[in-house]
Amino acid sequence: MRRVGWTLVLSLLLGAPVWGKTGVALVHGKGGADLANPSVAWDYWTTDMIKAVTKNFTVPYVVCHYDGTKYMWVAAGQVAQQLYDFITQQGITDLVIDTHSFGGIVIRWIFSNPTYDWRYPTIINRTRWINSIAAPQKGSEAADLAGTLSGSWLVGWLVDLVGENTDSTRNCRTDWMAYYNQYYLKGTAGRPALPKTVYWISGWGLWNDYWWTFHYQDIGLATLSGIAGLPGEDDGMVAEYSARAVGVQWFRTEANHHHNRRNDFRAIGTALGTDF
């Protein structure tokens, strides 16, 4: 009895909630509007990844799903509702947020602007930390390339061939991220610190499927890396300098942008699961 009492006292003193409940949220990156569909968001991560992150589904979890074509603050509104519901309905007091790519920007918007939305403070207060995989924190030269090749500069039917950039791709351009980093986001050099720690994982590999049938996918990423002029090392979509611009280094991975949101080429999900 005395031991229980001391445990209670110590827990209170150390700030660890005795009846705290841990949960994990996964926030995907940009893509199509159909990412607002829960099953599409699930497939983005894959079952193996979610299973690894949640330790065989034993840790309460939410797989956020938002329209992958929208600006970060629009996406953040959708994500915030899902996080808020998860936290309040399940009594989560110790939330770990795992993000991939643009998902890291969406979450950084929430944590940078706590007064922007009434749900944000609850989310921030209940979060332990954020694990950010390959987030284009300073933008992506691949998004710049999409702008260079986009239909907005063209006339006639060629516009249909290359298409128009979505809001989320514009959001990921290096100029746009430089602007938001300078004025509206926290966490980069010279800016206020984020209220919770971000641990980054950056990717430097391209040729993950060299010996497999999907080698042509590697060629796609390597080609993009080459023509977009991604500086330094990169994962095919996001240069490491950009992924490392916010937070504390966790680790680098050879998994490319295709694989670093999955638990296949490298055990990224198992690594994330070590938080629990």
Added chain:
Amino acid sequence: MKRAWVLLLFSLVVTAAWAAEWGVLEPGPYPGPASPGPKHSSKLYVVRAVVENGQAEVVLPLTQPKGALAVVLGDRPQGAAVRGKALPRREFFEPELSAMDLSPEGVRFDLSALAPGEQRLVLSGLAKPEVQIAVAEPESPLALSLQVTPLAARSGEAVVVTAELADERAVRRAQVLARLSNGKQLLLRDDGEAPDARAGDGVFTGAFTAPEVAGFAPVELRVEAGGQRWDGTPFARVATAAVMVTKPASGVAPEGVQVAPEALAVPLLPASGRFRVEVLYAAGQTAFAYAQEEVQLAGEAAAVSVPRPQETWGADKALVRLLNLDTLGVEAELEVPLTPLGPAPDFRVLGQKAQPLPASKAEAARRFGDPR
């Protein structure tokens, strides 16, 4: 006494302010008002051609074929040849590319075997009536570096576009044209006439006036450069950038920012909406602290009091920013000189904040990381 009176007055008229916040920054370069956008370095150009009978012919100016690629996105040419000799071809399909609004399918041709200079490339087996070819020359010494100043402009302010052509030696002849997303064009010059700083240095400059926008909108630029290198061989480059333009709904009132030991009082013009006043405190060229306050206005003027805690008293200047939380524009940005009320902070101490990994994460990094 006068300062105290002004502050008292301001404290009475501050309207619906909340969320005051301040903190120490990891010391970093002081950005100053009107700071430039990022530099975009490009060794890329794009050519287009009409397709006839499944074939298209384009002229590629090559400066360094080694490692160079010609990439066709959104179509699958069956072959490419120069002077009848086929180029190595690889198809790809990467769904990830569609996340960046790029076609997930395409074909790349290796240009390494070609000689520098103009090369006539014939593509065959094309399905679409027109083709766009992106050519990257990653090992070329010739790069176009594009930068826009400022990154954040107000409607009516001047925006300077700088495009530097860096090569082994100065380019012999070049034309550098900026196309703006509002349909206007701007010829950049290297003639030493303002805004160009020096004639013939390979830095081409031009300026335009930030247009009227509805609240806040980017103006995008696509800069195309072409001409002859020092040895007469042709070249082409393209790069894009953007300037973020705000049509201010408010602003800092003409009486300016009032400085007191404990706070800065920032008078705002009448406006409606949510605003954030942010202050960066700096000593010399090092920013080391910040403070901010938010205010909701409904057509009235306001004076916003932003904290100036003792930790900032070593600052000799403050960068005051007025941000519009509805449009996400930058309404105003101005530098306010401060009389230091204390010594400048020891930046070496402030900078020593390396955060160790929690033990579980350190172990996971050892197990799952791929350092090299």
